[in-house]
Structure formats: structure tokens, C-alpha cells
Amino acid sequence: MATSTQTYEIDVADVEYLQHGDTPLMAKVFKPRGSGPFPIMVELHGGAWVRGDRLNGDAANEALAKMGVIVAALDFRTEAPYPASLADIHYGIRWCKTQAAGWNGNPDGIGAMGTSSGAHQAMLLGMRPDDSRYSELPLPTGAVADGTLGCVIMVSPVIDPLGRYHYVQGLRDDVTPPAEMNTERVAQAHDQYWQTEEAMSEAAPARILARGERTALPPTLCVARNYEASHPRPDLDEFIEQYRKAGGQIDVNIFDGEGSGLLSDLSLPIAEQSLDLMSAFIHQHLG
Helix, strand or coil: CCCCCCCCCEEEEEEEEEEECCEEEEEEEEEECCCCCEEEEEEECCCCCCCCCCCCCHHHHHHHHHCCCEEEEECCCCCCCCCHHHHHHHHHHHHHHHHHHHHCEEEEEEEEEEECHHHHHHHHHHHCCCCCCCCCCCCCCCCCCCCCCCCEEEECCCCCHHHHHHHHCCCCCCCCCCCCCCHHHHHHHHHHHHCCHHHHHHCCHHHHHHCCCCCCCCCEEEEEECCCCCCCHHHHHHHHHHHHHCCCCEEEEEECCCCCCCCCCCCCHHHHHHHHHHHHHHHHHHC
16 A cells, blocks of 8 residues: 655656547646555646646646655636536546556545635535536446545635625625735636526535535545635635534644745745645545
8 A cells, every 4th residue: 555655756647538529628647656556636726717727736746646646637617607617527536436447546545636716626526426417427338436535635725605706896894805906807707607696605615514405524634824815714714614513524724824825836844744734634534
């Protein structure tokens, strides 16, 4: 069994995992060399649901692979409204399970991780692995896999789409966006992806739990800074409370201060600490 204390040589390859019409969707797969079986993490980029691609997290994904984790960084539809990206990612999770043996991976040890809006999508899929909207894309004939996740890692999540939408519009009494924040651009991204406030609320994990929806509750790790201008802290606190109230296990590490993304510069101690926490969590829960 792979351990997080060993350093591995890795192989990296772009692989088409899904196609919509003539448009391929690619996965960038980072694989440790060795017999494994290695845990597999599906990585979801941020970008307010409407920007970014599988290359965003290259440095961190490479670092995790060297720690003995297979990482599959997915492209998904960012131009289409909710829930299109969730359908792509759900398919990607199932696809990874069908590829696991060939990767020397553990098909029973697959999790998802993401940053910002990617963290939200990872958590939502972790909670709703059987949602028919998310699982609508069929695997090739003969392939069988479900969307269940063994764990979720959220890095600086935008965990409540409706809460953040109201935040950037200045409609909240508990938090106010900083003057230098491009609130119009953020609100436009919400409108483009979500289209309605009802959709934002329907897919907000804390609100899902508060409404009493029965969901899966995979072990979860959250790492974030104490202050992140783009991610209202009360929303994260509310989710943590609701998740634990529902019986879910969530480990939380909040770093003091503010600054750039936790994994944006791997030379910084905060990035090294975050990656160590992530690797240890993955190996604990996925092997």
C-alpha cells in the first residue's frame, strides 16, 4: 500500500474522458510510478464556475502525485449553466473508477478536491452521489461505476452560492465586500452559471442540510485562510456547523491572516503545510 512518507517519480498525461458533440473534455492525470494501489483524487479548478481549466492546479497536483496520490484534474463545461458541469464531473468520477486498475489505482479509494467554486462542486457531488441530474451521462456500454466519493477536500471554498451572490451585491448585514473587489464581475459569473437565485439556494450545501435533505456525508477536510475577501466566512462557519450537526466528519484548518491562494506559491510554508494536511487526509481515508 502506498504511503504519504515516500516520494515518487511521476508520469503526467492528458486524456480525453468525455465528448460533447465535437468538443472533447480532457483530464490531466498525474500518476506516481509504482505498483500501488494508489488513492485517486479528482481535482476541480476554481473560476467562479465559469472560468479556469484543468491546468490551474498543475503545481499542487504534481506535488500530491509525488506524495503517492493519483490526481485527475478535469476540464468541464464552464460555458453552460448549472447543472451541466456537475454532470461532467460526476461522469469523470465514474470514469476514473473504470480506469483505476490500469493506473495502479484503488477503484474503491476515490475522492474529490477543489478550490473556490471547484471546492463547492466537490462537496456538492460528495453529498449527492445519486442525484439523477448529476449522473445523467451514461458510461460506455459494459462499464459500471457509481459516483460515491470516499472523501472530499475543500480549499478556500465558496460554499454558499446564494450567500456569496448577496454578499457581492451588498445585501448582507453580517459581511461587506472590500471596496477594491470587482463585485460586478463576480455577480455576472453567478448570473451566467446559476441563472436564478432559486438554483443558487437549491445547490448550497448548508442550506441543503438545513432543509433536512438526506445526503451522503463523506469525510471532509477544509483548509482556508482566516479572511478571504471572495469567500464570506459566515457561510463556511454555517456549513461546518450544519455538516457536523448532520453527523458528518469535517476536519478544519484555518490559517491566520489573509493573502493569495493557499496553493498559489508552493515555495511558501502555508502551501507546504496545506499539501501535507491534504496528503495525510487522503492516505488516511483512501489508503
